Amino acid sequence: MLAVQSQPSLLRSTENPQPSNQPGHPIASSATVSTSTAPDSVARALPDQVPENAPEHCPGTESDQAGKASACQGCPNQSVCASAPKGPDPDLPIIKERMKAVKSKILIMSGKGGVGKSTFTAQLGWAFSSDEETQTAIMDIDICGPSIPTILGLANQSIHASSTGWSPVYVSDNLCCMSIGFLLPSQTSAVIWRGPKKNGLIKQFLKDVDWTAGLEEEEEGEEREERDMREEREERGEPLIDYMLIDTPPGTSDEHLSIVGYLKESGIDGAVLLTTPQEVSLQDVRKEISFCRKMSVPIIGIVENMAGFVCPACHGRSDIFYPSTGGAKALCEELGLNFLGSVPLDPRIGKCCDLGESFVDEYPDSPASKAYLEVIDKIRKIVA
């Protein structure tokens, strides 16, 4: 019953803005898309730290300065901010409670897009879950460009809800995932959201998703085993989920600030940064490193992806993305970070992503697979 309630709300909110392109008013419609659909959106207009129409130097509604700073002069929210009760977000304890079920939380980040964050997240998920005892969850917070469903081969799945919350989608018994891709009416729907709505959804992923839901599902035969494991772990007071991998969008903005903020109390085990070897990409990764340091998120290390290309015809190696400044290794040395390894470019990786297959399982002999596994092994050791 709840399923019916929570799911269609998003459908409406994204479909609502029909292309009402009256000439001369293109933007009027875009504003509707972005802001005015709040009432029945999935984000349910959860109040965020900074309202959408805030002035640029808004101190944040939680701040002591709220409504009093010089930037607040003339802001339509000034009086509300000045008089509103201040205090921690009431949802934070709920998130903390949910996150007690998760042992290690790992962020996969990169300042640059298209360097393989989602591919790597999926690979990491598959690798962790190859151990039947390990429960792994993937959370995709790339709201505007969710790739995780395609890469995991879950393109047309949708989310079900129960009394305990939304159930994630299961790839296998011990690998589940949550993404906005499952909530969209069609694969081609754009998610035209500003920051606060994105933050709202991320909060819901943390607060309203019952990450352990699948462990209760009763299927014949296997049910006993699953039950046993759950009971066993509960008895020992161990968290039910071993790893939560969080796939982020490129950049250092709303999504990143929010996830770090929401998980502050439950703690983030660390961030894995991805890059390609060329300086244009390293430049963006430097910004991500600076972000992690500012927000005191520990950096597990840097993975260099798409490093060198081995021609399938002649097996000759060449650099597509030439490391003009020494690549990720030099960056790690400069900034004193762990270099986790470099993964060569294999055209079959892209194909596997499109088909939703695990590259490492399909082509275990590829040098890229070996590199992936080595990197994953290092991460596992560091996190443990």
Add this chain to the structure above:
Amino acid sequence: MSSANTTPTPIPGSAAPSGITASASHLGADPKITRRLTRVKHIILVLSGKGGVGKSSVSAQLALSLSSQPPPEGSTSNSTNGKAKVGILDIDLTGPSIPRMLGLDGENVRQSSDGWVPVFTDAQQNLAVMSVGFLLRSKNDSVVWRGPKKNAMIKQFLGDVRWGDLDYLIIDTPPGTSDEHISALEYLNGFHPSAVMVTTPQAVSLADNLRSLDFTRKTGLPVLGLIENMSGYMCPHCQECTNVWGKGGGEALAQREGIRFLGRIPIDPGLVRLLDDAREEAVRKEAGEVTKASDDSSNPRIEGEDQEGAKEGRAAKKEEEEDVSATIPTATTGTALSRTTVQRYFDSQTFPIFQSITEKIKEEVERFKQQLQAPR
């Protein structure tokens, strides 16, 4: 024509001290932006739902190509050398790549009585560049901003930068369909922007681009066409072409969605290098040798290229010296750097391919303008 411009929304905070401008009013063109943008003939946004598909490289190439060609008919840019005047605005605030790609790393934006002066790549001031990268103190600095601050920055870029008369303003965007995109379109309302989409051939990228296309439709942004980037890679050892990310996906997408297919750009490692270390190469050429004291010079891999670079460098240096005497000192760095970038770009394998794409974009953009001017 631009009826939406005149919404009489009072701008809250307009009386606030300088430096604090309100971004609360998202509708209604800002008078500052109007003043700047009425002098721009065509505004082209480069969009893609996916990151790392080459938006910035396409933007940079488009700017270089356009600024090397004669201005469009009816140009009011008063160009002195018969070339079009082009501006390139990088609104990827958390990951600016344009400065690096044009060899302008570490340049600074100057303040003048008439607003911020963009960084010019050449003495003739045919290509003006603006990016948040010029405003950061160190390359390790990050811009950790939520939506409202990003919006304010974009507004400043459009309203406070002294672009002058431009034939084309190319706007390089971050991936996705969020704050930056919504804001840019809101501020550009009434100035008739159009978009060029960039994709790679793989399904994951096509899916993200379908979302972007949905965005352009919902916002009424006309799409000039789609470019399929990173389509095929020729192995330098055996000349065998590998489709690293597949092939033909972009063309099929364009056909299915009824937008013009502008062309297919293969992966060109030479171009990647050119755009990646334009500055290093230029500095090396300028000095004839590696004299940079930065971490880059410690990289052994660059050294192999030096001899060749030095040879070319000497020839280039002569020309530069002549040039230097004719220009004001502050412009010398820009001149020397950009000329090598531009020249090297013209020699690259991708240049002829991109020329035809540029022609198609020019055609489309003119046609779009004619449609607008035609009586409704």
